Amino acid sequence: MDILIVTETFDVLKDFISQLELEENLGQNYARFKYKEQSLDILISGYGGSMSVYAFTKAIDQNKYDLVLQFGQCYSLNDQIKKGQMVCIIDDYFGDIGIGMDNNFASVFDLEQRNKNEFPFKNQILENESLMPEVLADIRKASGITCNAIPNQINAIANSYVKNYPDVISREGANMLYICQKESLQLVQLFYVLDRIENVQNSIVPDESMVKSINEMIELIFSASEIAIS
Numbered sequence: 001m002d003i004l005i006v007t008e009t010f011d012v013l014k015d016f017i018s019q020l021e022l023e024e025n026l027g028q029n030y031a032r033f034k035y036k037e038q039s040l041d042i043l044i045s046g047y048g049g050s051m052s053v054y055a056f057t058k059a060i061d062q063n064k065y066d067l068v069l070q071f072g073q074c075y076s077l078n079d080q081i082k083k084g085q086m087v088c089i090i091d092d093y094f095g096d097i098g099i100g101m102d103n104n105f106a107s108v109f110d111l112e113q114r115n116k117n118e119f120p121f122k123n124q125i126l127e128n129e130s131l132m133p134e135v136l137a138d139i140r141k142a143s144g145i146t147c148n149a150i151p152n153q154i155n156a157i158a159n160s161y162v163k164n165y166p167d168v169i170s171r172e173g174a175n176m177l178y179i180c181q182k183e184s185l186q187l188v189q190l191f192y193v194l195d196r197i198e199n200v201q202n203s204i205v206p207d208e209s210m211v212k213s214i215n216e217m218i219e220l221i222f223s224a225s226e227i228a229i230s
Contacts, residue, residue: 002064003040005218006056007071008172010044012192012206016215017042030059036222041065045172049148053175060183067130067186069221070176071214074144074168074191075200077154081167081193083203086213087142089189091127092174095145095160105159120181125164128177130186135224139190142167146174152200169197190217 007013010029020033029044043059045052060068074087081087098107109116109124116124131141145166151157157169170191180187192210195203 001066003038003067003069004059004063004065005040005042005069005071006045006059006176007043007214008045008047008052008073009206012071012211012214013042013044015211016218026062027058029055038222047171049171049175052172053179056176057179060179060185065185067188068176068180069218070172070187070189071217072170072172072189072191073194073206073210074170074173075150075195075197075203076168076193077145077161077197078142078167081140081142083193083195084209084213085193086139086217087168087191087193088131088136088139089128089144089168089173089177089191090131090141091125091164092144092146092166092170092177092189093125093160093164094174095157095169096147096149105157107160107163120178126174126177126181128181128187128189130188132188132221132224135221136188136190142191144173144189144191145169146171150197150200152198154197168193188221190214 020035022031023034024032026032032039032041045055098105108114120126143164143166145160147169150169154161173189177187192213
C-alpha cells in the first residue's frame with residue numbers, strides 16, 4: 001500500500017521524522033522514507049488554502065496513493081470537544097465561499113451558483129467514510145467547517161454554522177477532502193484541537209502535546225494490519 005502523510009508544518013512531525021531513513025527526495029518539503037520496513041511519503045504542505053492545495057495536488061499527480069493521512073489543526077466549537085483532543089473528521093464544508101448579504105453570509109450553494117448535490121457534495125456537505133474503524137474506534141468523530149480566516153467568535157460564522165452545526169473549525173479540512181473525493185483517494189483526517197475558537201489568537205503554534213499525540217497516532221495506525229505492506 002502506498003501511503004502519504006500530510007501536515008501543515010514540520011514541527012508536528014519532527015520527532016517522527018527523526019526516526020526515519022530517507023529513501024528519496026521527491027520535491028520541496030516532500031520526501032520518501034522507510035519506517036519499520038515500510039515506505040511512506042511525507043508532504044509538509046504549509047499553511048494557506050491555495051498554497052497547500054497546490055502542494056498536495058502536485059504530490060498526488062506525481063505519485064499514486066492508496067491512503068492519505070492528514071494530521072491537521074483545528075479549534076473547538078463544541079463544549080464537549082476539549083483542547084488537546086484528537087478528532088477524526090467525518091464531514092466538512094466550505095464556510096466562507098460566497099458573499100455577504102444583508103449582514104449575513106450566502107454560500108455559492110445558497111446563491112445557486114453551484115449545485116448543492118454536485119459530486120462529491122451532499123446537500124453542500126462533504127462526507128468522509130474513510131474512518132479505519134478497527135484502528136480509530138476510540139477516537140472522537142467530529143463534523144468540521146473550513147474557513148480561510150478563523151474568527152475568534154462563533155457569531156462571525158453563524159450563517160454557515162447552522163448548515164451542519166460543526167464541532168470544529170479548520171483552515172484546510174474541506175480543501176483536502178474535496179480533492180481526495182474527486183480523485184477517489186482514501187483520506188483519513190486526524191485533527192488536533194489547539195483550543196476553543198474564542199482563544200484562537202493565543203493558540204496558533206502547535207505545542208509539544210500535539211507532537212506527542214500525532215506520534216502516538218502514527219504508531220497506532222502503522223501497527224494495524226489494515227495497512228501492512230507485504
